[in-house]
Amino acid sequence: MRTMDADVVVIGGGATGAGVVRDVAMRGYSAVLLDKADLGQGTTGRYHGLLHSGGRYVVSDPESATECAEENEIVTRIHADAVEKTGGLFVVTPDDPMEFSDQWTEGATKAKVPWTEISVAEALRREPRLNPGLKRAFAVQDGTVDGWQMVWGAAHSAEDHGAQVLTYTEVTEIIREGDQVTAVVAHDLKKDEQVRISTRFVINTAGPWAGRIADLVGCHDVEVVPGRGIMIAMNHRLVNTVVNRCIYPADGDILVPVHTVSIIGTTDVKADDPQRLAVPRNEVQQMLDSGEALIPGFRDSRAVHAWAGARPLFKDKRVAATDTRHMSRGMSILDHGTRDGVNGIVSIIGGKLTTYRLMAKNVVDVMCEQLGDDRPCTTDKEAVPGSTEGHTYVITHRLHDNEVARAKHLKTTPNKTPSRAAIDDQIICECELMSRKMLTDLLAEQPDSTFDDLRRQLRLGMGPCQGGFCSMRATGVALEEGAVDVERATGLLRLFLKNRWIGLWPILYGEQVRQTALDDWIFQGTFDVEHLPVPESEVEL
Structure with a gap:
């Protein structure tokens, strides 16, 4: 068995886990991140790419809306290479009730989500494929973000600050001495060896699997409900702006331009197992029908890939939510010392990809308080590697870089055997x-x-x-x-x-x-x- 020591062990390599290990390392703790698969292979990599302005939740979850609005600016700054500043629209289609738009504007103002009403003509000028029968349109600060690039950026930042990131390393045991967590045992799946990490603290960021991790330490009352949602990528960018229907959050009400495709989403159905998520054909048809409400002729475009992700929704027994669509998207931090009598471990569940940094800050603040340390968070001050120049992503960046390299090669080595540089390009x-x-x-x-x-x-x-x-x-x-x-x-x-x-x-x-x-x-x-x-x-x- 390989042995290691770390002040903090973070379990789960999605956006939240990467954010937590970065935060912990930047506060000066030694840290190890463990994930049973690759980084961002779970919920983080299985979503529609939206960097929230907050507009989606101004009526249904105003607290989350405010958090998204505040974190949008920070994520754009520290993860510039992963973010495209597309802007966003909320539109009232011919099938949508007009009265909700008044609730939406009132909610957006109260939640401090920036918005501007624009004319239907202006909305159609920006996005000519939109339904010409629109009744109302609002501009917001939505964007798109590459979740994998964001996670790897945070992970590389954490490594620069001394953390270790171990993928394909599955946690099998959390060891306690009395009521105190003292070590984590994991199985390195690629090397087929056991790893024991002695530690002062464990932070559970396992998303839909957070309840299973809590079980390992004897905390058996952590119910995480996987909210399954399907998404479909269409073969080109039908829009260059994030387009939302101005309705209470529903299935298929958003179209997001991500890299070279457009992604429509999403459904919201309780799943039994986050490891096995179906993509039912009837839900595919539902997404395609919903696309027609936004973009007439949507079905004529080619769908190139469909997938499902599982939102980790914490089941708060004090709230009688009838289905996953009506469960809060806000973050829940569980202090297992006061909650279950087990010290040295906290869990964080829920939240949004847009608020991943804030989630990390809040849960690490809880850990610092328990350890009696005064170490402030600085993750909003420092850009991750690759984003230090502050240039946000544009869809043509690789095309430009490759064309420059090719032109340079042709100019310097005409009619000759290709150089190594030409082969690399x-x-x-x-x-x-x-x-x-x-x-x-x-x-x-x-x-x-x-x-x-x-x-x-x-x-x-x-x-x-x-x-x-x-x-x-x-x-x-x-x-x-x-x-x-x-x-x-x-x-x-x-x-x-x-x-x-x-x-x-x-x-x-x-x-x-x-x-x-x-x-x-x-x-x-x-x-x-x-x-x-x-x-x-x-x-x-």
């Missing part, structure tokens, strides 16, 4: 403009990553072809670079394709059937990928 994924060097650099940094791990950081295979062309190129590059052997390369490719196909089955209609059939012919017909040698077990991947 080769585009492996046209949809997301991922270069060979971006892939090889990350492979060198994280040699035991799966292609899905790389996808979460590089967006490999997330465009219209869904990996049909770029995945085999990436496999060839990994093999050529010596990062993997033949069997592992095939195993990684098959696992990647399997996970891409999970999001294709629910949307096989129209032009997407043609694209999927082409991909199938490539991999089954040309490569016979199902019959190539692979590692004996997926653990080796």
Whole structure:
């Protein structure tokens, strides 16, 4: 058994966990973050990409609305490379009740969410595809954020401050001496070894799995309800602004432009297991119908991927919520010392991706108070690595960088054998403009990553072809670079394709059937990928 020591162990590598380990490290504590999978593989990576202005909750949850409005500015500043300042619209469609818009403006003003009413003509000028029958429109400060880039930015910042981040390391035991937590035991799934971390404090940020972590320490009354929501990515940006229906939060009432696609969402249904989330076909149809209310002809666009995420909603027994849609999105901090008689552990549940930094600050403040330390939070003062120049994301940034590199190469080495620089600048994924060097650099940094791990950081295979062309190129590059052997390369490719196909089955209609059939012919017909040698077990991947 490998042994380690840390002042604080953070369990859960989503946005909240990454924010907590960064906050803890910046306050001078030694810290270790543990996650049973990759960073951002759970709820954080399974949402629609919205950086909230707060407008969505001004009527249903005004406290959360105010928090979102305040944190929007901070996240944009410290995570500039992950944020696109799209702006947002709340619109009253022909099918929506006019009277709610008055409640919305009153709520937005009270919640201190900035808004401006604009004419319908101005809304249609900004977004020509919108329903021409709109009755009213409001401009807000919504944006979009790449959740994975945000999480990795926070994680790298934490590492710069001395923290350790251990992925694919599943917590199996939390050890107590009497009423005090003293250590965490975890299983390194890739090295197949046990790790014991002696610690002063544990912060449970496991999202939908937070109740299971609390069970390990004997706190059995932590009920976390997974609120399953599905989302669908369409094959291009139907809008360049976040567009919301001005109604009480409902299914399919928002369309978000993220990178090269548009994402519509979302449903809200109680799930039994956050590990197994269905994407029912009837809910897919519901999303497509909802898209038509915002963008006439929405169904004519090609849906390229569907997925589901689980909101971690804390079941407060004092509130009689009838369904997950009406459970609060606010954060809940559980002090297990006063609540359950177990010291040295707190849990944080709920909240929004937009408020992840505030959630981290609040829960670490609780820890500092319990430890008797006076160490203020400074996470709002320092940008994460990659965002220090303050330039927010623009959709053309990779195109510009790659075209500059190509032009420079052609000017300096005309009609010659391609240089190493030219090879590095080769585009492996046209949809997301991922270069060979971006892939090889990350492979060198994280040699035991799966292609899905790389996808979460590089967006490999997330465009219209869904990996049909770029995945085999990436496999060839990994093999050529010596990062993997033949069997592992095939195993990684098959696992990647399997996970891409999970999001294709629910949307096989129209032009997407043609694209999927082409991909199938490539991999089954040309490569016979199902019959190539692979590692004996997926653990080796």
